[in-house]
Amino acid sequence: MDLTLSKAHQDIQHKAREFVDQVLVNYELECEVNDGLSRESLETINQAVMGWELNALNHSKENGGQGYSIFEQMLVDEQLGRVTGAIWDTVFRPSYPMKNATPAQKEEYLIPTCQGRRRDCYAITEADAGSDPTQCLTRADRIDGGYRINGEKWFVTVGDVADYILVHAHVDGDPANPAVFFVDKNLPGVELKRTPLYTHHFCYKHPEYIFNNVEVGADKLLGKEGQGYELTKDWFVEARLGIAARCIGGATRALEDANEFAANRIQFGQPIRNFQAIEFMLADMAVEIMAAKSMLYRVCAEIDAGQDRKLNHAKVAAVKLYCSEMVGRVCDKAVQILGGRGYMRENAVERLWRDTRVDRIWEGTSEIQRVIIGGQIKKRGLEIYTGW
Incomplete structure (x- = not known):
């Protein structure tokens, strides 16, 4: 099987990374100092999102979106996770269940939301x-x-x-x-x-x-009466995949910062990365990210290939659980490697450490993900998680 990213997917990944580096990171300290962004900053970013054609990735071009697949959305979310202050949320994405809107509802709500005129x-x-x-x-x-x-x-x-x-x-x-x-x-x-x-x-x-x-x-x-839970569950699946992808992006930035610091921080006459205690932390962080990324990419590809909706819910629970707990471990190690600097809010690792704590809570706690996973094992057997 071919596990390499296509040229089109690499282009999406590169575009999202450039948007983060050229646009979003410029607002990190404003968000940190002011506990949010000004209306002017939000409007400027909104216009940039439209200009870079990153608006409404999850909805069709017919409705004003970009028509990205789940895998393509994940590639963007991974890069957005690198930015602190949850500024990734400025790259607006109307709730997925709105695809079930009537033509009139699409005209009133979905289309203007895809175009950045409503939220x-x-x-x-x-x-x-x-x-x-x-x-x-x-x-x-x-x-x-x-x-x-x-x-x-x-x-x-x-x-x-x-x-x-x-x-x-x-x-x-x-x-x-x-x-x-x-x-x-x-x-x-x-x-x-x-x-x-x-x-x-x-x-x-x-x-x-x-x-x-x-x-x-x-x-x-x-939609219809009685359909509310299914609509909400669809929203949870999309939201949990987004969280998982952003966790990998945040963990990757934390590792990069920690790796660079360890290479340049001289103590006892040598870079601290030469000490096994630091080297082993960097190694563990890299392996955790690799494992999480492999899981996320596979499940997103399976969903795009038409995997059963119920299996999506089951497998995304595992992805969200692992990725959200992984980023906590990675960011904690990054803070430890930077030492006192890792505890300073001016450094991204501190903000990522604080920002990503909520990922084990919102859109279904880690404990709820384990309940879902345990229930699926009882219902379908271990193969759903251990098979290929």
């Missing part, structure tokens, strides 16, 4: 519902001509700049009848509760929203 965010988590969406208390009660939504959502990433929210709710409060709705933020009853602060600095915020008798028409239902 979406996805609201699932609640105070008492995280990894298990069936515990959501947000409800959408049927009324004449539509629905009345009541509830509260936490960790609505990009919710500060998005102008509409994709809300996961249960129709008439029935967990067996989940649905996803387009909810414009300017509707009566959509209330910003608070915007918490987090360990990492992020170019966007993660506010909490209250939906107080928010009325939407039947035309705001994405």
Whole structure:
């Protein structure tokens, strides 16, 4: 089998790396110092994303996107993971489930979002519902001509700049009848509760929203009633692959910085990389990245080849678990190699160490990924993970 990247794939990889190095890294310290980016900076980046044709990689050209495959999106995400402050999120990508939108919904929401004129965010988590969406208390009660939504959502990433929210709710409060709705933020009853602060600095915020008798028409239902969990699961698959790819990118940058520092830091008359304690850390970091990258590339290729949707969910859980825990180990070693400098926020390894801690939590914790993997082993046997 041929495991080399095609010329087209190498071009995508190179383009994404150039975009990160020429555009995004210039905003890292602004994001760190100000706990976010100014509106002016975000608008400048938005225009650059459009100019470099990196907008809406996950949607078709017909709908204003770039029509990239899962593998191609992964190549871009890996490079985006090199930038700190989650500035990768400025390379906007409308939620994948929006491919199920009606023609009217595509005109109103999807196409302008692909073109950078609107921005979406996805609201699932609640105070008492995280990894298990069936515990959501947000409800959408049927009324004449539509629905009345009541509830509260936490960790609505990009919710500060998005102008509409994709809300996961249960129709008439029935967990067996989940649905996803387009909810414009300017509707009566959509209330910003608070915007918490987090360990990492992020170019966007993660506010909490209250939906107080928010009325939407039947035309705001994405897909069908009862389809909400499947739509959300599709979103999780895409989001988890993106996290895994960015973890590899972040780990690679941390290793590169640590390797360069170790080669130039002279102690006891020689570079510290000559000491076996440091050399072994660098070796372990490189091997971890190689293993994670092999897993990610394979699974993305399998998905593009038409692998069963249920297998996608099972295998992506393994990818997300391994890559998110790998980047934590690699970044921790990078901080250790840089010593006191590794603990200074002006250095990328410190920011990556802090930024990537959340990757073991959001879009399904490591523990939830293990639950999925364990369940799949019981259902399908070990072959799903140990076979080829």
